[in-house]
Amino acid sequence: MSLKDRVADATSTGERPPEQQPATDLAVGDPARQWLQRRETYFVDALPRHVDRSHFMAVAHALMPKLKDCNPASIHTALLACARFGLEPDGRQAAIIPYKKVATFQVMYEGYIDLMYRHPRVDSVHFGWVREKDQWDYTPTEPSPRDFFHKPRVDLTDEERGRVILAYAFAWIDGRRSQVIILNRQHAEAIRDKYSNAYKKAEREGTKDSPWHTDFDAMWAKSAVRRLVKVVPTSTELADLIQADDDADDGHPAPAVIRGTVVARDDDGPSAEHQPSGTTWPTATQPGEGRRTDGAAEGGETP
Template sequence: MSKELITKKKKIKDLLLNPSSLSQLQMVLPNVGITKERMVRLMFSALNQAPKLLEATPNTLLNSMILSASLGLEPNTPLGHAYLIPFRQTDKTTGDKTMTVQFIIGYKGFLSLARRSGEIAFISSHVVREGDTFEYQYGTEEFVKHIPADGEGEITHAYCVARLKDGSSAFEIMTKKQIDGIRARSTARNSGPWVTDYEQMARKTAIRRLMNYLPLSIEMARAVAVDSKQEIGETGMDELADIIDVDFATEAEEEKPAKESKLSGMAKKAKRDNGGPPEQAKPKATEPELTDEKDEPFPEVGDEPELTLAQESVANIPSELLKLARVELNIYTAIPELNNETCLALSKRSNIIADRKSSLQI
C-alpha cells in the first residue's frame, strides 16, 4: 500500500472515531437496534474488504455512512441491506475525475424499511423467468398470479405486491427493458450489485416503484428520494442535507490551534493581574511518520466481541423472531459462541417464523 493511501487510511480512521462524527451518527440512528459503535465497525470492515474505498474523497465516504445509519441499514454485509460502491465521477464543468462513494440500497433494505412503517401487513418481491406462468390484471378486479417453472430461464419481469393492514393491496410490474433502462442511468451500472446481484437489484427496483403508492415512514421516504435521484444518474446525496453535518478536508492540513473564546481571554488576564503565574506553552505533539511497515487493518470499535459473518447475521435478526427461533430449536448459546451451522439453523428458522406470521396477518 502506498504512503498516500496509508495517510488516507489514518485520516479516515481518525475521522470515523472523532467524537463529532460519533455524535452525528448517534443523532441520526433510528431505534432499530444498531449502535453507533456497530456502524463504525461495519465501515471499518467495508474498508478492509474493499480497499478501493480508501481512494474515495473522505466526505463522500462519511456521508454514505451517515446516510446508511439514518436509514438503519447495515452496509456491505450478508444481509444485503445496502452497498458502498466506489466509482469515478466526472465533473461536468472541468472534466476532472474524482473517486467517490455511491450508496446503493438493496431490495432487502427496502423490504426492511417497508415492514418498519407499521402500515404494511405483507410485502413480497420476485423476478419472473422464461417458462414461468405469469398473469396479472389491472382495473376493478386486479390480481397477480405467478407460478415459477423448475428451470432457470432468463429474467423477463420483476414485481412487488403489498397488502396494508386496512386490507387494501397494490402491486407493481416491471419489464426487463424498463429495469435495464434504470440500470443504464445509474452511476454504478458497471460495478457492484448491478453486476454481481442483478436479480436482487431488479426486485429492489420494483419495490421502490411500488413505494410511490404506499404510506411511507420518514426513513422510507428518504430512501425513495435517494433511489429516485440515482435513477436519473445522480448520487442522491443532496437529499440528505437535513441530516449530514460533517465535513472533512481531502487535503492534509496542519492542525490549527483552537480559537480562544472572549471569556477564556478575560479569565487569563484576571489571573495575570492578580499576580498569578504565566501560562506555560504546551509542547506540540509530534506524530511519527507513516511507513508501509506501519500499515495495519482498521481496529474494532467498542467492547463488543468480534463476530463472524454468520454470527453477525444472527445478531441482526429481530429480537422477537430470534427468541422464538431459539425456543423452537432449543438453542440458548450466546451469539459469540455459535458455530456456522447453528447460525444457519437459527437464520432459517427465523425466516420460517417471519413467513408464518406474515401469512397469519394477510
C-alpha cells in the same frame, strides 16, 4: 484458595503469574479504521432506535478496506446517510460504492422494503422473480388478490427454472393486498434509458461502471420496488430516501440535505465535492467539541 492467595503462592515459589493479554484494537496501524473509530459517535447518534449500534459499526469497519482510497469526507457523508435511514451498508439494504475516489451512498431494493415496513399500516411487502418454467398468471381485470398468481418450481434449481422474465412486488396494507407491480426486462431497460443519469454518463464516457452496468438485476429489482412506493402509505423518511437515491444517480455522494444531521463537510476539510482526490485521514473531533476553524458551530444543520 482465593485468587489472591494463588498469586502470592506462585510469587513465593519463583513462578510468574500468567500475563494478561492486551486487548487487540482492530484500528491499530490502520488510519482508515482509526478515523472511523474516532467518528463513531456521529453515526450512532444518527441511527434510529431500532437499529443495533454495535452491528452497524461492525459492518462499517468491515467496509473500510474497500473504501481506503476514497475521499474521507465522502465516506463520512455516505455512512451518515446510511445511519440516518437506519440501513446497514451491507450490500443488501444499502451499499457504499467507490466511484473515482468518492464513496457513494446507494440504496438497494431491500432498503426500500425495510422503510415500507416501518409504516404502521403496512403488514408485509413481497418481492419476487418469475422464471421461464414457473407457473404464473396475471389478469388485471380480476379483483385482488385473484389477479396475480405465482408458483415457483421448487423442485428445480434457479438455473433449471430458466432465465428471469419478470420482477414483481406488492404489499399488504391494512389486511388488503396492494396493486401488483410487474416489470419485465424491456420495461427495466426503458426506465434505465430514460431516468438514469449515471447510466447515460457511463455510456458517453465509455466507462461502463454505473450500477446498471455492473449489477443490472439489482437495479431491475429496485426499479420494481420503487414503483411500489407509489401505492403504499408514504412517510417523510421514504420520500427522503427516494431523493437520496436520485442524488446518488446524479453523481452526488449523498443527499445535499438529510434532515437533522450534518452531511456537508468533513471536520478538517472542504466538502466531498470540492476536496482534492488524494486520500488523507484527518484527526476527527467528537460532536460538541468546540467549533470548526471556518467559524461554523459543530453540530449545525446544513441548510
